Every structure is written in C-alpha cells, then in structure tokens.
Amino acid sequence: MRKLLDIGLKQVDKILKEMSETTIECLNAVEDLWKGKINSLEEKSSKLRLLREELLDIGTELLIRYQPMASDLRYIQASIDVSYDLYRISRYSMEIERTLKITGLDCEFERARETLKIVKSMVGMAIDAFMYKNEILVGEVIKMDNDVDKIYMESLERLNQETTKCTAVEALIIRHLERMSDHARNIGSEAAYVKSGKRI
Amino acid sequence: MNAVETKNLHVYYGNNHVIKDVSLEIPEKRVFALMGPSGCGKSTFLRTLNRIIELREEAKVEGEVRIYGKNIYSKDVDPIEIRKNVGMVFQEPNPFPHLTIYDNVALGVKLNKLVSSKEELDKRVEWALKKASLWDEVKDRLGDYPSNLSGGQRQRLVIARALAMKPRIILMDEPTANIDPVGTARVEELLFELKKDYTIILVTHSPHQAARVSDYVGFLYLGELIETGPTKKVFENPEHELTEKYVTGVLG
Numbered sequence: 001m002r003k004l005l006d007i008g009l010k011q012v013d014k015i016l017k018e019m020s021e022t023t024i025e026c027l028n029a030v031e032d033l034w035k036g037k038i039n040s041l042e043e044k045s046s047k048l049r050l051l052r053e054e055l056l057d058i059g060t061e062l063l064i065r066y067q068p069m070a071s072d073l074r075y076i077q078a079s080i081d082v083s084y085d086l087y088r089i090s091r092y093s094m095e096i097e098r099t100l101k102i103t104g105l106d107c108e109f110e111r112a113r114e115t116l117k118i119v120k121s122m123v124g125m126a127i128d129a130f131m132y133k134n135e136i137l138v139g140e141v142i143k144m145d146n147d148v149d150k151i152y153m154e155s156l157e158r159l160n161q162e163t164t165k166c167t168a169v170e171a172l173i174i175r176h177l178e179r180m181s182d183h184a185r186n187i188g189s190e191a192a193y194v195k196s197g198k199r200i
Numbered sequence: 201m202n203a204v205e206t207k208n209l210h211v212y213y214g215n216n217h218v219i220k221d222v223s224l225e226i227p228e229k230r231v232f233a234l235m236g237p238s239g240c241g242k243s244t245f246l247r248t249l250n251r252i253i254e255l256r257e258e259a260k261v262e263g264e265v266r267i268y269g270k271n272i273y274s275k276d277v278d279p280i281e282i283r284k285n286v287g288m289v290f291q292e293p294n295p296f297p298h299l300t301i302y303d304n305v306a307l308g309v310k311l312n313k314l315v316s317s318k319e320e321l322d323k324r325v326e327w328a329l330k331k332a333s334l335w336d337e338v339k340d341r342l343g344d345y346p347s348n349l350s351g352g353q354r355q356r357l358v359i360a361r362a363l364a365m366k367p368r369i370i371l372m373d374e375p376t377a378n379i380d381p382v383g384t385a386r387v388e389e390l391l392f393e394l395k396k397d398y399t400i401i402l403v404t405h406s407p408h409q410a411a412r413v414s415d416y417v418g419f420l421y422l423g424e425l426i427e428t429g430p431t432k433k434v435f436e437n438p439e440h441e442l443t444e445k446y447v448t449g450v451l452g
Contacts, residue, residue, distance in 0.1 A: 005449070067408050069435045069447040197437025 005072060008062040012079050015055045016086075020127045022048055023086045026093040027120045027180075033100055034113055041097045045090040052083040074197060078190035082130055085183040085190075089123060092176040092183075099172055107166035112173045115151050118144055119177050119184065126187035133195040141188035142200075148181035201268070203228035203369055203399035204249060209263035211244050211253065211423075218244045220423040221263075226416065228268075228368075231391050231400045233414035233431070235407055237451065241423040242403040246371050249401065250286035251279040267369065284312060287362030291374040293354035295346035295361065302342040304357055305329060305364045312365065324364055331397075332360035333390050352383020356390065363394075370394065372402045376409070388413050407447045411435050419443045421451075 022044055029039035059076045062068060068076060122144045129137035155171040189200045204226040211219035218241045226232045234242050247253040248265055251272060264271045272282050295304045305325045308314075315321045325342075329335040334356040338344070346354050355375055362370055376384040391400055391413050404410050410417050411431060418428035419442070427434060427443045438444045445451040 067411070069407060069411065070438050070444045072448050073436060 005062065005066040005068060008058060008066070009072065009075065011058050012055060012062075012076065015051050015058070016079055016082065017131070019048055019051045019055070019083055019086045020131075022051070023089050023123060023127075024120075026090045027116070027123060030093050030096050030116060031113075031120070033097060034109065038097065038101065041090070041094040045087070045094045048087045048090045052087045055083045056080060071194065074194045078130070078194045082187050082190050085186045088183050089180045092180045095176050096173050099169060099176075103165070103169050105166060105169055107170065109166070109170050109173065111151065111155065112170050112177065115148060115174050115177045118148055118151075119180050122148075122181055122184040123187075126184040126191070129188050129191040130194070133191060135192055135195055138188040138192050138200070141184055145181045145185040148178050152178040201228050202226060202266075203268060204232075204401065205264075205266040205269075206248070207264040207266070209245075209248060209261070209265060211241070211248060211262075212260040213244075213256065214258045218423050219248070222420075222423075222425045224418060224425060224428060226399065226401060228399045229395055229397070230415040231395050231402060231413055233402045233404055233410035233417045234420055235404055235410045235417060235446075236420035237446070238405055240420045242405070242420055243373050245420065246288075246373055246401065246403050249369070249371055250283050250288060252283070252288065254279065284365055285367050286369045286371060287365055287367035288371045289355070289358050289362055289373070289375050291377045293351055293358055293379065295349075295354055295357050297346060300343050300345060301329075301338050301349070301357060304346060305360050308361060309364050314365065328360040328364035329357075331363045331394070332356045333386065333393065334360055350383060351379040352386050355379055355383065355387055359387075359390065359394075363398075367398070369399045369401065372400060374403055374405065376404075384409075407435070419446060421446070 026041055026044050029041050029044070032039055059080045062076055122141050125137045126141045128134060129141060152174050155174040158167055159171055192198065192200050202225045204224075206222055206224045209219055209222045210217065222245065234245060236242050244253065248261055249267070253259045253261060261273060265273060267282065267286065270277070296307070299307060302325055305328050306321055309321060309324050315324055326335060329338060334353060337353060338349075341348070346357060349357060359370075359375075376387050379387070388409070391402070394400060395415070402410075402414065414431045416429065417431045417434045419426045419434070419440075421442055427438060427440045429439070434443065435447060438447060442451065
C-alpha cells in the first residue's frame with residue numbers, strides 16, 4: 001500500500017515542479033514587458049490552470065484510495081493549496097500584461113520594477129521552501145512580504161501627492177505584485193505546515 | 201470526567217512483559233480507539249479494564265486501573281460487579297447459538313436478576329435491541345436463532361446483549377474484523393449513537409477505522425503507549441516518529 005501511495009505522491013511532486021517552473025517563466029515574462037516584449041502570458045496561465053486541475057484530480061484520488069495520514073496527508077493538502085497559489089501568481093502576471101497593453105503607457109515604473117525583483121526572489125524562495133521543507137526560507141519570505149506590503153501602501157499614499165496616469169497605473173501594478181507576494185507567503189506557510197504540522 | 205484511568209499498568213504472561221507502564225486517561229462518553237500492530241498488547245490491555253485478564257492463569261497485573269475513580273484491582277472489588285459496568289464485545293460475533301435472539305439479549309439480565317417481571321424483561325430486550333440498531337430487523341423474529349442473522353447483525357446482537365446489562369463502559373476488541381463492509385459501516389455508525397450514553401473503548405489494528413470512529417486515540421507499540429491524544433491531532437500531526445511511521449504505513 002505504501003508503495004502505491006508513493007507513486008502518486010511522486011506524480012504530485014512532478015506536477016508541482018512543472019507548475020513552479022512555469023510560474024517563474026511568467027515572472028520573467030513580466031520583466032520582459034518593461035523591455036517592450038509582449039509574451040504569451042495567457043497561454044502560460046492556461047497551462048497552469050490545466051496542471052492544477054490534474055494535480056487536484058490526483059490528490060483527490062490519493063485521498064480516496066489510500067486515506068493518507070500525518071505527513072502524507074499534510075503534503076497532499078498543502079500541494080493542492082500551493083498549486084492554487086502558483087496559478088494565481090500567473091493570473092496576476094497576466095493582469096499586469098493586460099494593464100500595460102491597454103494603457104499603452106511609456107512610463108519608467110521604477111518602483112514596480114524593484115518590487116517585481118523582490119517578488120520574483122520571494123516566489124523562488126517560497127517554492128524552494130516547499131520543495132525542500134526549509135523553514136528558514138519561510139522566515140525570509142514572510143519578512144519580504146512585509147516589505148512588499150509597505151511598498152504597496154506607499155504607492156497608494158503617493159496617489160495623494162501626484163495623480164498622473166503613470167503613478168496610478170504603477171500603483172495598480174504594485175497592487176498585483178502585492179497579491180503575488182501574499183501567494184508566495186502562503187506557499188511558505190504551507191511548507192511550514194508540511195514540515196511541522198503547525199499553521200503559521 | 202474520566203471514565204477510565206490506568207496508572208503505571210504492567211501486565212505479564214509468565215516471564216513475558218506484555219504491557220509496560222501504561223498510564224492513560226479516557227474521558228467518559230467518548231470513543232477511544234487503541235491502535236497498534238498485531239501482537240502489541242492491545243487486546244491484553246483491554247482485558248485489564250474489566251479484569252477478564254484474570255481468566256488467564258499465568259497473567260499478572262501490576263499498577264492501577266480506575267473505573268470512575270475506583271481502583272478495580274483493590275481487594276474489596278468483586279470482578280463480577282465490574283463486568284456489569286464494563287461490557288465487552290469480541291472480535292468474532294459470538295451470540296449463544298442455542299439461544300433465540302430474544303434469549304441472547306435476556307440471558308445476562310435474567311441471571312443477574314436486573315428485572316423483576318417478564319414485562320420488564322421484554323422492555324429491556326426491546327430497549328437494548330433498539331439501542332443496538334437491530335430492533336427493526338428482528339422484531340418479528342425474536343424467536344429465531346442467531347444463525348439466521350448476517351455477521352453484522354450477529355455482532356449488533358452481541359452489542360445488544362452487552363447493552364442490556366446497562367453498563368457504563370463498553371470494550372470492543374476488533375468488533376468488525378470478521379464482518380463485511382456493510383456490517384462494518386453499521387457497527388461504526390452505531391458507535392456514534394452509543395457514545396451519547398456510553399464510553400466506548402475500541403481496539404483496532406486499522407488506523408483508518410480509528411480515524412473514522414474515535415474522538416481520542418492511543419498508539420500502542422511493543423506494549424508501550426507511544427502516543428495518545430485527540431484523533432484529529434494524532435492523525436494529522438503525530439508527535440512521535442513511531443506514530444508517524446505507523447499511520448503512514450511505514451512501520452513494519
């Protein structure tokens with residue numbers, strides 16, 4: 001019985017890895033947007049949706065067939081949640097792309113670019129934290145999420161001072177990045193849950 | 201309030217140390233499942249709780265077992281009285297084959313003179329069969345013999361027999377091990393009903409059954425109590441590595 005469950009868990013692992021790689025590709029594609037290069041983020045996000053559905057199917061089947069417990073149960077629960085977080089990050093990437101396409105603005109978006117760098121690093125760390133059950137990385141991710149929250153608040157406050165189209169759109173982009181950062185934090189929390197059984 | 205408490209309980213069969221220093225508290229009106237691999241001492245532990253362990257000559261018990269605060273191994277305690285309060289259901293559905301369904305339930309009540317008239321006995325039998333969720337299936341054939349019942353029905357008949365004595369605690373030693381999935385589901389559903397009025401202590405080698413039916417669970421391994429706690433906690437996030445290995449199927 002144990003062996004059959006392990007086969008399923010490996011499948012979950014494989015899908016999560018593929019989802020993680022695609023999510024990082026999405027973030028790279030957002031970075032390319034500043035260089036004027038429009039990518040097929042919608043396609044990538046659709047791929048993530050399909051992978052998430054596949055993972056959900058396998059996870060449900062494993063729960064039904066083997067009624068896993070303890071760390072196995074926590075891993076399946078957490079993987080399902082993480083797959084949702086990764087998918088959402090891709091959706092927010094797509095939203096940024098759409099925002100830039102529609103507004104067609106030629107602004108610097110310096111703060112957004114800096115925030116994206118932080119978010120990219122956070123997502124990578126959160127994924128590593130989950131894959132390798134590394135609680136130290138979780139702590140880092142949480143700290144960085146607090147920084148991103150602060151940046152977002154500042155971008156809103158800036159709207160009181162100067163309401164140009166650029167500042168408004170930048171605030172909107174940072175808002176999407178802040179949501180990504182929250183999802184990265186969730187992934188970190190799931191890593192801690194799998195490792196210790198405790199919810200952060 | 202705790203229905204059962206054991207303190208530093210040890211059991212020996214001759215030189216074989218079977219239960220090792222088990223201290224445990226079982227709250228009343230809950231299902232407590234004791235799980236562990238075959239041969240870990242689960243059934244032996246259960247048999248200490250109503251002193252039927254003493255039917256084995258070579259068995260020696262040390263430590264305390266308290267039922268509602270009273271140490272049942274005190275010299276002034278009559279084991280027969282204990283067994284009236286602590287009923288037991290075994291792995292093999294074992295109704296008396298030569299007695300009718302009615303008489304199987306009525307026998308213990310009659311022998312212990314728990315009722316004073318035939319009407320009272322009839323009422324007790326009906327009550328016990330209803331409590332065991334068997335009445336609707338047998339009310340028109342109380343004169344039949346248990347051989348006409350399915351395995352699951354026979355096990356519920358045995359539960360009715362135990363309930364008829366109006367115990368406060370029911371011990372169940374792998375009660376579904378020899379019945380089919382439908383019968384198993386009926387017995388498990390019954391546990392949910394019974395725990396409103398009784399404390400149930402169930403021994404099972406199946407972690408999944410323990411997870412389904414119990415409020416609290418204990419894990420016994422090689423005669424030692426490794427871990428005990430609320431069922432959700434133990435199955436989601438066990439404290440001890442051995443428990444983790446047992447419930448994930450790695451142990452052994």
